Amino acid sequence: MNHQIAIADGGPYLVSGGVPITSKAPIMSEHGEPLTWKTTTADAAEIKGRVALCRCGASDNKPYCDGSHARVEWDGTDNAPDGAYDERAKSYGGEGFEVFDDRPICVHAGFCGNRVTNVWKMAAKADDSRIRAEAMSMVERCPSGALTYAVDGETNEPDLPSEVAVIPDGPLWVSGGIEVTRADGSTLENRNRVTLCRCGQSGSKPLCDGSHKEAGFTG
Known part of the structure; x- marks a missing residue:
């Protein structure tokens, strides 16, 4: 079924x-x-x-x-919200790593930041592999999919x-x-x-x- x-x-x-x-x-x-x-x-x-x-x-x-x-x-x-996620989401970051954010479907689960930093700040510093890995983990724990990320232009989703x-x-x-x-x-x-x-x-x-x-x- x-x-x-x-x-x-x-x-x-x-x-x-x-x-x-x-x-x-x-x-x-x-x-x-x-x-x-x-x-x-x-x-x-x-x-x-x-x-x-x-x-x-x-x-x-x-x-x-x-x-x-x-x-x-x-x-x-x-x-x-009208349209598809890809049409609405804003891009953060740069070459090689991007974080996408669609605010109207955010549930405020809180996995996107801590007392030190957040994924939006980390996206701009993702040339450091440690920062990039932490940002990926945060995004993958977002239940709504308001946050996603792409590596070298290819979107990656958790299994x-x-x-x-x-x-x-x-x-x-x-x-x-x-x-x-x-x-x-x-x-x-x-x-x-x-x-x-x-x-x-x-x-x-x-x-x-x-x-x-x-x-x-x-x-």
Whole structure:
């Protein structure tokens, strides 16, 4: 069966094809900086033929839908940024190494910087292999794919499993190029990693834009 996600008009994400549903949480440093991801259900991924995942943010059975979208007021309007990632993303860096950044789909996961530096500063100094390696690691941990990088003009993506991971108090991290069909029947740009809003507040629905933090979303 093909892994697919269909967005119900005014309703949940309908996940089909036996997609593993896992949970990924950041491992933090003593300074409160995210270092890497931990899959908390690696050996017990829930795999069902079809599941409905909450999109409105009001379900009492998160991440699963309990029908709350029909009882609460929420705006499920599709406001995803126009065009493709390659058309929107800004380039940083120079010859041999570039970092690309698409702000409207940033979820503010925090892997792009620390108390010393960030990927935008490192992109300009990537002729140093140590700096380049650290920048690559930071970019590859970006769940939304807002950040990507290219080496000698060729984009390189991390090898990610085909799954839907629930980020605690945050979005759904969809990886492995799973097809996402919007409520109007069109398909979202197919990418190796995207994050889907589950607080109901994003201005880039169905994509997450980090609004869950300001909204105080939990679940």
